[in-house]
Amino acid sequence: MDKPKAHIDHNDTVIKIRGLEKAFGDFQVLRGVDLDLYQGENLVVLGRSGTGKSVLIKIISGLLTADKGEVVVLGEDMNTISDASLQELRKRIGFSFQNSALYDSMTVRKNLEFPLVRNRKGVTRKEINSSVESVLEAVGLSHTINQMPSELSGGQRKRIGIARTLILNPEVMLYDEPTAGLDPITCLEINDLINEVQERYHTSSIIITHDLTCAKSTGDRIAMLLDGQFQRVGSFDEIFDTKDPRVKPFFDYNFIQ
């Protein structure tokens, strides 16, 4: 269940955030967030519902803008990025969101081809076939290539969703609650897949989860969002070595009840 050791380059900061603030009306959600994501690292973000984890991911991916602070993603300053550069940047980021549904009317093959055909001008049929086969093999579902999404289990659909993001060879992966709604065995499989993706594609990832087994088995570091800031950042054991009443219930609920 412990995280396998990863090759992390601490001299290469893929995402750098300093003093990030974001409010909606009078409600101050992010209150000075600082964060570094290093090349090759899996960083797990924990926090209560409504603490701003999704808002943070949306700011990183340019869907929302910061009120204040510095956000640099793969060398691009998100406060000043042009629309054209943002479009290019998004091709370098893989999104595995809970609602990133597959197209029900398309086979697995067509679902996987779609981002390639849309984003890679001049890509050949041979390259498309080889990429589809490679990502399907990476997620262990080569045999589903001609199936429809309705014929797949929830866990298989999740894997195909991840394969669809991998097909563009992303440098950064953003996983929003990757194990939500899955049975325990499928959760363990998804955790393994997240680690395999890290190793095979050399991605740097942010993983938002409430599942501490997922956090422990995929996170090289854990960052806990408390009162609008990352007040606890470290290894799984460091994070939970506390009596802080804002932190302890996470552990107790997952491992004691």
Ligand SMILES: Nc1ncnc2c1ncn2[C@@H]1O[C@H](COP(=O)(O)OP(=O)(O)OP(=O)(O)O)[C@@H](O)[C@H]1O
């Ligand atoms: N576009 C928006 N307009 C107004 N308020 C928003 C908007 N987006 C998010 N919020 C508010 O910001 C707060 C943080 O929301 P967010 O979705 O980031 O929480 P979260 O930490 O991801 O929660 P959960 O774990 O339940 O997914 C919430 O109170 C939410 O209502």
